[in-house]
Ligand SMILES: CSCCC(=O)C(=O)COP(=O)(O)O
């Protein structure tokens with residue numbers, strides 16, 4: 001594994017940490033190496049700090065290759081990397097992605113149309129629709145991975161996990177971060193739109 005990979009994952013982690021996106025040690029990240037082994041964040045640690053315990057080198061199937069505890073959600077990154085050419089995988093808990101996942105969870109997805117930011121997902125036509133799947137959140141990680149797998153259909157993508165968080169992956173770290181940030185914008189937009197509509201309805 002090259003130093004570049006570690007450096008790259010540190011940059012992704014620090015960018016997210018700068019936005020306070022690892023509350024209560026939640027969230028985890030993974031990068032795929034050229035030899036298909038992964039570098040993932042360490043489980044349960046303060047992700048606002050970066051040191052030599054921050055990342056764990058694991059095999060392509062998620063087995064630790066050093067004496068550190070990999071993320072409890074490593075299996076989700078493993079499934080994404082196994083099925084795509086993605087190199088970076090991000091899992092983040094925010095209030096907005098959790099509330100959206102609960103409000104729309106019974107529908108199994110949330111759709112965005114006529115919103116400029118869907119272009120971040122390569123949807124440039126006026127009538128294009130961004131559909132983000134929402135899966136349930138079983139406590140067993142193998143069951144959760146089983147629910148995620150059918151939605152891993154492209155080298156970049158996004159899935160919401162109900163009352164848990166979001167998984168986003170991309171061919172590069174830049175792409176994964178772009179999709180994550182665009183999705184969070186859309187989630188916040190939808191919540192504010194719903195609140196404004198509710199308020200206006202109450203006024204009338
Ligand atoms: C305290 S958050 C609960 C676990 C979780 O959902 C998460 O994202 C962080 O787990 P990890 O093992 O990667 O630290």
Ligand SMILES: [Zn+2]
Nearest residue numbers: 026027073165
């Ligand atoms: Zn999580």
